[in-house]
Amino acid sequence: xxxxxxxxxxxxxxxxxxxxxxxxxxxxxxxxxxxxxxxxxxxxxxxxxxxxxxxxxxxxxxxxxxxxxxxxxxxxxxxxxxxxxxxxxxxxxxxxxxxxxxxxxxxxxxxxxxxxxxxxxxxxxxxxxxxxxxxxxxxxxxxxxxxxxxxxxxxxxxxxxxxxxxxxxxxxxxxxxxxxxxxxxxxxxxxxxxxxxxxxxxxxxxxxxxxxxxxx
Numbered sequence: 143x144x145x146x147x148x149x150x151x152x153x154x155x156x157x158x159x160x161x162x163x164x165x166x167x168x169x170x171x172x173x174x175x176x177x178x179x180x181x182x183x184x185x186x187x188x189x190x191x192x193x194x195x196x197x198x199x200x201x202x203x204x205x206x207x208x209x210x211x212x213x214x215x216x217x218x219x220x221x222x223x224x225x226x227x228x229x230x231x232x233x234x235x236x237x238x239x240x241x242x243x244x245x246x247x248x249x250x251x252x253x254x255x256x257x258x259x260x261x262x263x264x265x266x267x268x269x270x271x272x273x274x275x276x277x278x279x280x281x282x283x284x285x286x287x288x289x290x291x292x293x294x295x296x297x298x299x300x301x302x303x304x305x306x307x308x309x310x311x312x313x314x315x316x317x318x319x320x321x322x323x324x325x326x327x328x329x330x331x332x333x334x335x336x337x338x339x340x341x342x343x344x345x346x347x348x349x350x351x352x353x354x355x356x357x358x
Contacts, residue, residue: 143322146199146330148310150177150188154333155195161337166199167192168252168274168310168330170230171206186223193224202252202272204230205240213240221249228252228271233261238268245269252308262294266303272328277321278311287311288320295325315339 144165147158150173158164169192179188189203201224205216213236217229221244228250231237237253244251245268252272253265257280265273275294277287294307309321312331315338321329 143318143326144328145336146202146308146328147333147336148173148312148330149332150174150179150192152188152191152195155192158333158336159195159197161333163336164196164199165328166201166330167196168202168230168308170204170254186219189220189227190224193226196226199226200228200250200272201226202228202230202254204254205232208232208234208236210236210239210243213237214243217244217249217251230254230274231270233257233265238264241265241268241270254310257290259290259293259297262305262307263297266298266301266305270305272306272308274308274310274330276311277309277317278313280311281313288317288324291321291326292324299325315341 145163146166146168147155147164148168150169155167174185179185193201203220205213207213207216220227220229229244230252231240233253233255241251241253250271252274253270254274256262256273256275262273275290280287291309306327308328308330309326310330312329312335315335318329318335
């Protein structure tokens with residue numbers, strides 16, 4: 143499983159990269175706004191800064207348009223910024239058309255805001271590089287988001303689709319484990335969810351005992 147960090151915070155991205163397990167980054171307009179990144183030029187520069195930290199990993203950059211012409215215009219501009227950029231496209235009618243367009247142009251895409259197997263199937267048929275089911279948001283409305291990951295993995299396996307299942311809206315480390323069990327290709331999450339995988343009380347107890355015995 144690949145680990146992506148879901149943020150626009152450069153300090154957190156650097157920390158994740160130094161941790162040694164970072165494979166990529168996902169961002170969105172809300173995350174950019176949270177970091178106070180305003181204006182097209184500033185946003186574009188920020189994407190390049192992120193790519194330079196990740197060193198070879200995919201970085202999802204989201205279009206803001208909801209019409210085909212706008213998504214193509216924005217997507218081509220984003221893709222031209224850096225070879226690591228993946229154009230993030232919403233799961234809407236014109237979004238499917240844009241996925242097909244970019245696929246034929248050899249531009250990587252990430253289909254976002256996916257909440258059903260049918261949506262994931264359309265994204266794969268249109269040639270999306272990644273599909274992003276939002277499991278935490280499904281949990282919020284009393285659906286098991288990880289069940290959706292398992293359904294998509296199963297469907298893609300039936301037909302040999304190459305689209306990677308990118309589990310998004312991950313809230314905690316248990317989400318990561320369950321998505322790994324379900325066969326997700328990627329988990330994108332806060333840095334805290336990744337570092338929480340380190341934690342186990344028996345590890346702490348065992349280490350304390352080893353150190354105590356060593357001192358004796």
